[in-house]
Amino acid sequence: xxxxxxxxxxxxxxxxxxxxxSRYRIVGADEFDLAKKLIxxxxxxxxxxxxxxxxxxxxxxxxxxxxxxxxxxxxxPKL
Numbered sequence: 001x002x003x004x005x006x007x008x009x010x011x012x013x014x015x016x017x018x019x020x021x022s023r024y025r026i027v028g029a030d031e032f033d034l035a036k037k038l039i040x041x042x043x044x045x046x047x048x049x050x051x052x053x054x055x056x057x058x059x060x061x062x063x064x065x066x067x068x069x070x071x072x073x074x075x076x077p078k079l
Contacts, residue, residue: 003053004053004054004055004074005051005052005053005074006026006049006050006051006052006053006071006074007026007050007051008026008027008028008041008050009025009026009027009076009077010025010026010074010075010076011023011024011025011073011074011075011076011077012024012025012026012049012071012073012074013071013072013073013074013075014069014070014071014072015069015070015072016067016068016069017067017068021072022037023037024037024038024039024045024046025037025038025039025077026039026040026041026046026049026050027039027040027041028040028041029041029042044060044061044062045060045069048060048061048069049071052071053071053074054071054072054073054074055070055071056070056071057069057070057071058070058071
C-alpha cells in the first residue's frame, strides 16, 4: 500500500543535513546493489527507515558516524 510508510520494496527519497538528496530501494540481502541504489533490509539505513513515514526524520548510526535524514517521499514500484 502507499500510505507513505516505509516497508520492504519501497523507493525512499532522503535528504541529509547538507540538503543532499538520495534515493534508495529497500531489497532483500541477496539483491542489494549500491550502484543501482538498492540497499539491503539489514543495512543500518534500511533498519532506521522501516516503519517511518514521509516527513519523518531518521537518525542512522553508521561506522563513520551518525547521519540524520528527512524522508521526502516513499514510493512503491507499480507491479
